[in-house]
Amino acid sequence: MKQKHMDIDSADSSLTNQLLPTDIELWNAISAGQSEALGVLYERYASLVYRLALRILANPQEAEDLTQEIFLTLWRSNNYNPARGSTSSFLMTMTRSRAIDRLRARGTKLKFLQRWSQMMMTQTSPPTPFEMASLSQRSQHVNSALAQLPSSQRQVLEMAYYDGLSQSEIARQLNIPLGTIKTWSRQGLLNLRKNLKDFIE
Amino acid sequence: MTERELPERVEELIAGYVLGDLSSFEAEELTRLFAEHPELAQEVNRLHEVLELMPYALPEVPLPQHLRKVILEAVDVSIIPQPRPKRSLKMWRNLAGSIAALLVLILGLDNYNLRQHLSTVQAQVDRQKDVIAMLQNSDTHLVSLKGMNVAKNAAGSVVMTPGEPQSVLILQNLPVLPKGQFYQLWSVVNGEKIPSGQFNASSRGTVLIKLSTPPATEVQGLVVTVEVSPAPHSPSGPMVMTSNL
Incomplete structure (x- = not known):
């Protein structure tokens, strides 16, 4: 294997x-x-x-x-x-x-x-390096892009993504103001894209 | 507005939208932005793709050995495979098929002329190549036109591609107009009719021509009128064809 x-x-x-x-x-x-x-x-x-x-x-x-x-x-x-x-x-x-x-x-x-x-149609575009890459190459890229995020941003992104928690639930669990949680998760997602830019576009 | 120029505020709102954490105030603001800049939809999609990459970072775990077999066996016994063509694909095939048939018809009918005039041949081939190139573009769409009034038997399509300044018009059964009259194509944009080129039908009532049209994404409809002026600013003659956009 x-x-x-x-x-x-x-x-x-x-x-x-x-x-x-x-x-x-x-x-x-x-x-x-x-x-x-x-x-x-x-x-x-x-x-x-x-x-x-x-x-x-x-x-x-x-x-x-x-x-x-x-x-x-x-x-x-x-x-x-x-x-x-x-x-x-x-x-x-x-x-x-x-x-x-x-x-x-x-x-x-x-x-x-x-x-x-559900929403939003987009146009199909030519294949990106991501689409051409194997599973383990993809894993490697995404791992390193996530590792570059501040740990706070990574943590809230993961809580939202994997645990299906709302931002206010995350705020309660971490005892951190809701506004901060939103900033972290949004910046986290935008930074993730920035870190992956060359790979996915 | 391209991604590079996106103001931070807009980026942040889109991230919030993708993450599903917009406040109602922010949601209103973004709705307004979407209405003003429909191209932001692409941005939403891109960011959504990024979010859905997260599982790639999960540690590798071996798949249960038997799972593939279980699934494929379930598939093989569950149904005698029935083709389930996607509707859009099927529709596309039909449309592309009828365009191809129309091309064959037009090129076939024009065969006599083609043999006589080499330049016409070249022009026809070029136009045919154009149409084929456009049909191969995944963004291309076909707008069908139906005849009315004096041209009630006329039918055909306009092949439009976003980002292409020109569209290809393919029509048949159009009456040949008396000298001094022209067919005029109008593109409806924001409720206004924009002149988009004149043409005449061949002696067999066919048309295959490339005309400059406004951006495909902005065109809400297409209309053909009969005009006497060579460059009318607004339609004054009778409407003979219309799109069903």
Whole structure:
């Protein structure tokens, strides 16, 4: 398994990537009922979906169930729209919102982060270095971009993102004024973009 | 307004929007900004993409070995795969198909002329290339035009691409006008009709021409009138075609 990742990450990755079907091609194949395409999409994103599900649900069995649910949903009702963003962002939004749903169903009193993605169409653009990169290259970039954030900004971003906490809930938990929390999280997000700029644009 | 020039305040509001933490006062302010600068929608989307990158930083955990198999087996037994083409894609194919058919028709009908006039051939090929290039652009959209009054059998499309100063007009079954009269295309922008070029139908009632139009994103509708003036500022002749935008 490790060896496989090494191969994908080798200097030939750009060449390898050119030969692999693009996400869009996979979505089209899934729409056409080709289950192998779902297999390829699984290879590409399941690990990320599972990681996120596990982080939010903190329970391997539930994370596994949710990962299965996500991929079966993609198969049954492929509702991905490339004009609305990348496959990765679509899957993360879907996984996070369903995982937090499950948390709530457990009786945890958590507020939803609002309105994440539904709105706003955008135009599709040429592939960015991010889209061409392998999973572990992506992880490396995002990790280092997050590590450059002041720890306060990183902490509130993570609390909002993974725990589905509202800004006022975070303010209460950390005993810090709401205004400060908002500034930290907004600046955190903007800084994150700044740190990732060369990679995603 | 590009990303680099975005004032800090606007950036901060958009970040708040993406994070879902705007106060009602801020939400109002941002709603107003969205109305004034629709291009900010892209900014929202970009920032949302950034936020959804966060899980990449999570520590790697091995996937349960059997999961892939379980999912793919569930898929294979659940349904005999049925093609479920996306509606938009299907519609696009249909539209592109009819445009292609129309092109074949026009080019086919004009074949006689093409053989006789090499320059016309070149012009036709160039225009055809233009249309194909535009059709390949993912941002391109087609606006269909329907005939009315004296041109009630006329039909066709305008191929528009955001960022392209010119649009391609493809029409058929348009009556040939008497000498001294022209077809005039108007683009409706903010309720006003902006003159967007004149043209005539070929002897077979077809049109394939590239005309300068206002930015595709601003055009709310398209109208064709019959005019006698070579450069009218506002429509004075009868309307013969209109878009159903």
